[in-house]
Amino acid sequence: MDTGTHVVMGVALGGLATLDPVVQSDPMLFNAVLIGTLAGSQAPDFDTILKLKNNAVYIRNHRGITHSIPAVLLWGIGIASIIYLFTPEVNFLHLWLWTFLAVILHVFVDVFNAYGTQAYRPFTKRWVAYGFINTFDPYIFILHIVGIVAWNLGANPGYTWLIIYFVITLYYGKRYFDKRVLVKHIYNHFEEVQQIATSPTLRQNVWRIAITTTSKYYVARAVDGHITILDEFAYKEIDDEDPIVEKALTDHNIRAFLSFSPVYRYEVNYFDEYTEVRFNDLRYFSKGRYPFVALAQIDDEHGDDELKILNSYTGWVFTEEKLQDKLTVASETK
Incomplete structure (x- = not known):
C-alpha cells in the first residue's frame, strides 16, 4: 500500500489496542503502543532509502528482504526494544505484540496489490502479488479517515476500529471474488493461457491486464467484465544465445x-x-x-x-x- 494508508493503519492498530485490558489500564503503555504501531506500520518500507543509490538497487530490493519473514520478526523486536529503553516501566510483551502486529499488517496488505513483495523469503524469492487491491485504494483510505475522525469526536476507539476492519475484510473478499470472475472470463475467451497479471485501478469496475499465452502476449483493459485488447505481441523467449x-x-x-x-x-x-x-x-x-x-x-x-x-x-x-x-x-x- 502507499505510505499514507500505512500511516492510518498504524493509527487504527493503536485504537484497536485499547481492547487489550493491559493497554487500556495503562496510559503510558497506550502511548508507547501507539508509537510502536505507527513505527511498525512504516518500518518495512525503510528500504525506500535505496533509491538514493540507484534504481537498479531499489528495484531489486524494495519490498524484498525488509518484507521477509525474518525481517518481520526483527522489526517488531527492534522497534519495541527501542521504545522500551525510554519507557522501561511499561509491559514489554504487550508493547511488542502490538508493534509486531503492525509490521505483519504492513507486509500482509502489500501482497494484494500488483507490485507485491517477497514475503515468503527465505523459503522463496518469488514475488507475491495477488493483484486485486490498488496500491492506493480510496475506499480503504477513506474508511480509516472516518475512523480517525470518529475517534477524535469521542467514539470508542476499540469498537470503532473493530467495525471498520470488519467492513474492510468484507471489501477484500469482494475484490478477491471480482478478480476470480475476471480470471475465469479470461480463461474462457483466450486459448492456452500461461499467466495472467491483474492490476486494479482506482475504479472498481476497471482493471489493467497482461495475459501470456503460448503464442502471444496480450495487454488489455477490462471494464464491467468486457475485455478490450489494447496491444498484442508474439510470444518470444529471451534468446540468450544471441x-x-x-x-x-x-x-x-x-x-x-x-x-x-x-x-x-x-x-x-x-x-x-x-x-x-x-x-x-x-x-x-x-x-x-x-x-x-x-x-x-x-x-x-x-x-x-x-x-x-x-x-x-x-x-x-x-x-x-x-x-x-x-x-x-x-x-x-x-
Whole structure:
C-alpha cells in the first residue's frame, strides 16, 4: 500500500489496542503502543532509502528482504526494544505484540496489490502479488479517515476500529471474488493461457491486464467484465544465445528489471552507433506506452568478442524524451 494508508493503519492498530485490558489500564503503555504501531506500520518500507543509490538497487530490493519473514520478526523486536529503553516501566510483551502486529499488517496488505513483495523469503524469492487491491485504494483510505475522525469526536476507539476492519475484510473478499470472475472470463475467451497479471485501478469496475499465452502476449483493459485488447505481441523467449542479448543480460539494470517483472517483452533495435536491447513490463501500459522499462545500449562495432555496454537504465519513464535525458545523465556520471 502507499505510505499514507500505512500511516492510518498504524493509527487504527493503536485504537484497536485499547481492547487489550493491559493497554487500556495503562496510559503510558497506550502511548508507547501507539508509537510502536505507527513505527511498525512504516518500518518495512525503510528500504525506500535505496533509491538514493540507484534504481537498479531499489528495484531489486524494495519490498524484498525488509518484507521477509525474518525481517518481520526483527522489526517488531527492534522497534519495541527501542521504545522500551525510554519507557522501561511499561509491559514489554504487550508493547511488542502490538508493534509486531503492525509490521505483519504492513507486509500482509502489500501482497494484494500488483507490485507485491517477497514475503515468503527465505523459503522463496518469488514475488507475491495477488493483484486485486490498488496500491492506493480510496475506499480503504477513506474508511480509516472516518475512523480517525470518529475517534477524535469521542467514539470508542476499540469498537470503532473493530467495525471498520470488519467492513474492510468484507471489501477484500469482494475484490478477491471480482478478480476470480475476471480470471475465469479470461480463461474462457483466450486459448492456452500461461499467466495472467491483474492490476486494479482506482475504479472498481476497471482493471489493467497482461495475459501470456503460448503464442502471444496480450495487454488489455477490462471494464464491467468486457475485455478490450489494447496491444498484442508474439510470444518470444529471451534468446540468450544471441551475443548482444547475452551481453545485455550481464548489465545490473537489466538484471534488476528481470528479477522483478513477471511479464514483459523485449526487442533488439539496431542503430548506427550501438545496438539497443529493451525490455518493457506489460503490466503498466498507460497512455500508449510502457513506463516501466529497462534497456542497454551495446557497442558491437568491433565484433562479438569485444562487446561493450555503453549505457543502461531501468525505472519508470513516461516519455521517450525523458528516457533519453536519463540515459544522457547516466552516461555523463560514468
